[in-house]
Amino acid sequence: MYEEILPELIVENDTKLVLLVLDGLGGTTDDRGITELEAAHTPNMDALAKVGSCGLHRAVGYGITPGSGPAHLGLFGYNPLKYQIGRGILEAFGVGMDVGPGDLAMRGNFATMENGIITDRRAGRIPTELCEKLVEKLKDKITKIEDISVDIKAGRDYRFAVVLRGNGLSALLSDADPQMTGKPPVKAMPLSPIAEKTARIVNKFIDMATEILKDEHPANTVLLRGYAKLADIMTSTQKYGMRAVGIAVYPMYRGLARIVGMDCPDLPGESIEDEINMAKKLWNDYDFFFIHIKKTDSYGEDGNFDAKVKVIEEVDEKLPQILSLNPDVIAITGDHSTPSVLKSHSWHPVPLLIKGRYTFADDAQKFSERECAKGIIGHIPAEAIILLMMADAGRLKKFGA
Amino acid sequence: MYEEILPELIVENDTKLVLLVLDGLGGTTDDRGITELEAAHTPNMDALAKVGSCGLHRAVGYGITPGSGPAHLGLFGYNPLKYQIGRGILEAFGVGMDVGPGDLAMRGNFATMENGIITDRRAGRIPTELCEKLVEKLKDKITKIEDISVDIKAGRDYRFAVVLRGNGLSALLSDADPQMTGKPPVKAMPLSPIAEKTARIVNKFIDMATEILKDEHPANTVLLRGYAKLADIMTSTQKYGMRAVGIAVYPMYRGLARIVGMDCPDLPGESIEDEINMAKKLWNDYDFFFIHIKKTDSYGEDGNFDAKVKVIEEVDEKLPQILSLNPDVIAITGDHSTPSVLKSHSWHPVPLLIKGRYTFADDAQKFSERECAKGIIGHIPAEAIILLMMADAGRLKKFGA
Numbered sequence: 001m002y003e004e005i006l007p008e009l010i011v012e013n014d015t016k017l018v019l020l021v022l023d024g025l026g027g028t029t030d031d032r033g034i035t036e037l038e039a040a041h042t043p044n045m046d047a048l049a050k051v052g053s054c055g056l057h058r059a060v061g062y063g064i065t066p067g068s069g070p071a072h073l074g075l076f077g078y079n080p081l082k083y084q085i086g087r088g089i090l091e092a093f094g095v096g097m098d099v100g101p102g103d104l105a106m107r108g109n110f111a112t113m114e115n116g117i118i119t120d121r122r123a124g125r126i127p128t129e130l131c132e133k134l135v136e137k138l139k140d141k142i143t144k145i146e147d148i149s150v151d152i153k154a155g156r157d158y159r160f161a162v163v164l165r166g167n168g169l170s171a172l173l174s175d176a177d178p179q180m181t182g183k184p185p186v187k188a189m190p191l192s193p194i195a196e197k198t199a200r201i202v203n204k205f206i207d208m209a210t211e212i213l214k215d216e217h218p219a220n221t222v223l224l225r226g227y228a229k230l231a232d233i234m235t236s237t238q239k240y241g242m243r244a245v246g247i248a249v250y251p252m253y254r255g256l257a258r259i260v261g262m263d264c265p266d267l268p269g270e271s272i273e274d275e276i277n278m279a280k281k282l283w284n285d286y287d288f289f290f291i292h293i294k295k296t297d298s299y300g301e302d303g304n305f306d307a308k309v310k311v312i313e314e315v316d317e318k319l320p321q322i323l324s325l326n327p328d329v330i331a332i333t334g335d336h337s338t339p340s341v342l343k344s345h346s347w348h349p350v351p352l353l354i355k356g357r358y359t360f361a362d363d364a365q366k367f368s369e370r371e372c373a374k375g376i377i378g379h380i381p382a383e384a385i386i387l388l389m390m391a392d393a394g395r396l397k398k399f400g401a
Numbered sequence: 402m403y404e405e406i407l408p409e410l411i412v413e414n415d416t417k418l419v420l421l422v423l424d425g426l427g428g429t430t431d432d433r434g435i436t437e438l439e440a441a442h443t444p445n446m447d448a449l450a451k452v453g454s455c456g457l458h459r460a461v462g463y464g465i466t467p468g469s470g471p472a473h474l475g476l477f478g479y480n481p482l483k484y485q486i487g488r489g490i491l492e493a494f495g496v497g498m499d500v501g502p503g504d505l506a507m508r509g510n511f512a513t514m515e516n517g518i519i520t521d522r523r524a525g526r527i528p529t530e531l532c533e534k535l536v537e538k539l540k541d542k543i544t545k546i547e548d549i550s551v552d553i554k555a556g557r558d559y560r561f562a563v564v565l566r567g568n569g570l571s572a573l574l575s576d577a578d579p580q581m582t583g584k585p586p587v588k589a590m591p592l593s594p595i596a597e598k599t600a601r602i603v604n605k606f607i608d609m610a611t612e613i614l615k616d617e618h619p620a621n622t623v624l625l626r627g628y629a630k631l632a633d634i635m636t637s638t639q640k641y642g643m644r645a646v647g648i649a650v651y652p653m654y655r656g657l658a659r660i661v662g663m664d665c666p667d668l669p670g671e672s673i674e675d676e677i678n679m680a681k682k683l684w685n686d687y688d689f690f691f692i693h694i695k696k697t698d699s700y701g702e703d704g705n706f707d708a709k710v711k712v713i714e715e716v717d718e719k720l721p722q723i724l725s726l727n728p729d730v731i732a733i734t735g736d737h738s739t740p741s742v743l744k745s746h747s748w749h750p751v752p753l754l755i756k757g758r759y760t761f762a763d764d765a766q767k768f769s770e771r772e773c774a775k776g777i778i779g780h781i782p783a784e785a786i787i788l789l790m791m792a793d794a795g796r797l798k799k800f801g802a
Binding site for chain 1: 406759760764775776779780781785789797799
């Protein structure tokens with residue numbers, strides 16, 4: 001947002017900004033007419049809402065239900081329509097692999113081939129344990145093809161991710177996946193001459209994997225698709241002049257934070273307490289703290305209203321620990337909504353609360369979708385959040401004289 | 402909106418969506434501080450507002466007063482700044498003519514020529530009845546020029562519309578209208594070599610018409626301008642994957658609905674009841690129902706506050722008949738505002754109410770501009786409405802993983 005003027009406006013100072021993201025925080029009203037956030041007892045967030053500014057944001061756009069990738073890019077201030085993250089990269093992030101500049105990530109399926117015909121694109125949905133075992137076999141024997149190093153990691157069920165690392169890789173390839181059963185396997189074809197080397201390597205990988213798996217059943221071959229390289233994203237340090245750290249437990253969000261140049265330290269445990277402790281520990285080393293809480297979304301997806309309420313309440317209970325660090329600006333929001341009545345991500349606007357030194361104390365009396373609709377921030381694109389935080393922190397100077 | 406990602410998000414299912422448009426619905430406060438919608442007794446809309454989501458939309462942009470063309474394109478989800486509908490087409494729609502792909506529409510004036518000089522560009526504002534008589538004369542004698550068929554229809558006073566149909570027509574012509582009196586008539590000039598044939602045909606039409614009218618007075622010649630072909634608009638079926646029908650009485654709105662690919666069945670009568678009955682009849686044949694009520698706008702333009710209130714109340718009274726069809730999502734709004742204090746279209750934001758399965762039951766307690774300003778939808782561009790409706794109907798899948 002405002003990329004044409006932003007570089008000239010950035011000021012560096014010693015303020016501390018906290019973006020606390022409760023994944024899937026937003027909801028919609030259920031039969032009783034309330035949402036999880038409304039049902040939750042959140043005295044600390046409510047107190048902040050009273051003295052801070054509230055509003056609603058849309059991660060990608062009106063009516064658009066965002067996946068985690070676009071939703072977080074929006075929160076980090078990047079236009080999710082401009083920077084689209086490939087499926088292969090999200091798959092790799094999801095299983096905790098690193099994807100660096102120049103790397104090529106892709107999604108893999110174990111599949112069944114009989115007499116040269118793909119008879120099951122998911123190898124009978126083999127269990128994760130078998131997937132892990134088979135991936136170990138592949139990893140043992142395929143570490144390098146030509147000058148390209150090969151990394152593989154098992155996902156859930158029949159899925160895995162592959163990351164190729166080396167020079168001259170391109171994502172301009174056709175899927176090595178017939179997309180339906182009853183057909184022979186297909187090779188990856190270069191869609192541009194610059195992808196010829198990559199196609200050769202991908203096809204070699206498939207041949208080697210098929211040879212290694214030939215005595216297995218039903219998982220005796222692999223399909224590859226969703227080739228993706230990192231979009232050329234300016235890091236948060238370059239874009240905002242802030243040293244940024246992502247504190248997140250789940251690999252997907254750690255990966256997303258890394259894309260925009262955040263450091264992502266390993267955590268000693270998976271609790272909210274562990275995350276807050278990490279923020280405390282790193283307080284002097286960074287300017288911008290992205291703290292990600294996953295379980296609100298997980299319970300929303302499960303349709304478990306009460307459990308989602310409990311996670312919100314737990315975060316609220318721990319909030320004073322974050323506030324005791326005296327951040328100059330704190331924003332509390334979600335990346336998107338995950339109403340438990342829908343059991344999935346949704347397009348509903350996401351509640352947002354910002355408290356800084358100069359935030360307007362608007363009429364919102366509680367942190368909830370309904371109160372946020374009354375707030376002075378109004379309805380904003382997610383990309384605007386970081387700018388509002390920076391403005392309050394004195395990190396954006398005047399535009400024009 | 403979001404045209405770069407939309408095609409991949411479309412889901413087809415068997416949900417039914419109703420967009421009920423009260424033309425010119427929005428108002429501004431009068432001396433008593435109320436609007437027509439606030440004054441109207443609308444128990445059914447108010448009940449929907451209580452359980453649904455409210456907001457305000459702008460048809461084209463902040464401060465922009467839209468004509469019917471851009472206002473409806475916005476409601477249909479097309480950017481009215483990107484897709485501009487030529488004057489000739491709106492004129493033809495307004496008198497109930499069809500304009501198909503490749504056709505060229507234009508506006509005509511009867512005018513007065515004396516001694517080779519245009520002395521009145523509106524032929525003394527001849528009455529509509531005379532206009533109709535003269536158009537009949539022209540229609541009798543001019544049906545085809547070269548291989549191009551010619552259709553003419555009278556408008557109000559001295560105005561008429563011409564639609565040319567055939568191959569190779571172009572709108573890249575200069576006006577055949579001196580724009581001021583005291584000058585000789587001017588020929589249509591091709592602004593590009595591809596328009597040479599069209600210029601020849603337009604000029605031939607003017608010559609023939611002038612010959613036919615030579616003994617008339619004051620309407621003894623014609624001026625033509627506003628040449629326009631249909632913009633290359635993706636139809637609603639292509640764009641949204643919905644079979645859409647437009648239920649409207651007035652030719653202008655039927656024409657606008659047709660441009661975006663809606664079917665527009667003939668109605669047996671002009672009442673709101675007739676329109677609702679048509680929706681009932683076609684309920685199983687379409688996914689998206691655009692129902693257009695004209696009179697709110699007409700009375701607004703007349704400055705007749707009370708009559709506009711009455712039309713709103715009549716629609717409210719009939720609303721249960723639409724609701725009894727059990728649409729999955731219904732949106733009630735206007736295409737723009739027509740405050741009776743202004744006696745014209747205006748730039749004021751337009752009240753919007755959406756009720757679907759997953760709409761947030763916000764704090765708006767009544768359907769009115771003031772309550773809509775409190776709603777959770779906020780202020781949105783008109784183009785977003787159809788996306789919010791589709792999202793609620795499960796017709797838009799997740800963007801990104």
